Amino acid sequence: MESAVRLRAAVTLLGRFPALAGVDLDIIPGEIVLLKGPNGAGKTTLLRLCAGLCSLSTGQGWVLGHDLNSERRMVRRRVALLGHRTGLYDDLTVTENVSFWARAAGADSTDVDEAMERLSLTGRLADTRVARLSAGQRRRASIASLVVRRPELWLLDEPHAGLDQQTRDTVDTLVRGAAAAGATVVLATHELERIAVLEPRVVSVAGGVVRGDNPTDSQSPNSPPDAEDDRRVS
């Protein structure tokens, strides 16, 4: 089976700093993968690399069958990255934002309505400018603008940050639904107990390398990175 993500000795330099210092990783389609590790471990860079937003300084990588050295544009069309920033325009309404990103991805208005409904962005909220939304509402609008893309690979960086309990549940449902539909989900979060119910494969990242990979120990994602096998995954 072709890997959703395959990295071999992947190194990404941010300036002169090796944010990723030789990552070997395979993720199969349909997996839910939790990246865990301390701040500065390289999780965000790893997600951005998989999205085609960071380049490989050395090493090799393929995402959804596309070479990260030569086919990053093809990768980008098929993935969705929820990062620390929302990717929304403050002066447009929620509907205008979601519609813009939907049209950019070639989706139609039915997809927009469906996504807004799923994220409870209906009624007055739909016609509110993003600048006037709370942080949690902005996050929901951001997720809706990704849902319309129908990505094959979800890359979620702290997806629960700033959300209330109800919306956190919505995000969890979204992750389950995406995986059930055959999409691959890679997420980085510090809320490990919450994610445990999704039974993810746990990949520990520290110092820009994969320190441990425990596909079977899905019920204990809280164990610290140093307690994991100190080996790189291949």
Place this chain on the structure above:
Amino acid sequence: MFRDAWLIAGKDLRIEMRSRVGLNQIVPFAVTVLVLFAFALDTDQEALRTYAPGLFWVTVLLAALLAIGRSFAVDLADGAADRLLLSGIDPIAVFGGKAAAIAVQLVVLEVLLGAGVLLLFDVTVHRYGLLVCAGLAAAAGVATAGTLYGALVAGLGVRETLLPVLLLPVVAPVLIGATRAFQDAFGVAGAEGWAWLGLLAGFAAIYGVFGALSYGALLEEA
């Protein structure tokens, strides 16, 4: 590709109309510059009339810097620039859309400032066709070069100060050509206005093609 360029241009223009930054900040800035020129030279009405085309275009270029900077600032504010890369939209369409939106704003600015020049500087228009064509071609040239250099500096922390340093020397031919064409249109000098219009059109075409071809690489680096 045209559909995507239209999508980008529509989005940028809608944001500008909604935010009113152009109307509330850029236009007043440009009018203030024009009025300051008038104050500085008002003892000599003949000098005002003679230099009106040059003062007009210097004012347009200064205001254009704000419009270009703003066009990229809205994409960078909350990570939309990354989303644009991930959207899969062809960089040529992004370039075309952003340049078109900036050009539309510049044309509106030219119309408002043109009215100001007629009012403050006491000039009369002799060749309306030349005036309109030169205004459109200059707007296209500034917009294409501005979009290119705006993307070049977009990822840098010093973009607000670096953009004028890089862009103003590049658009000097637009300033010269548009000033000469307007001198002819206003009848204040015997310049070959239509020949200068050719320079403006050539500049816009060169930067349009160069920008379209290089924009993808610039976005990657931004």
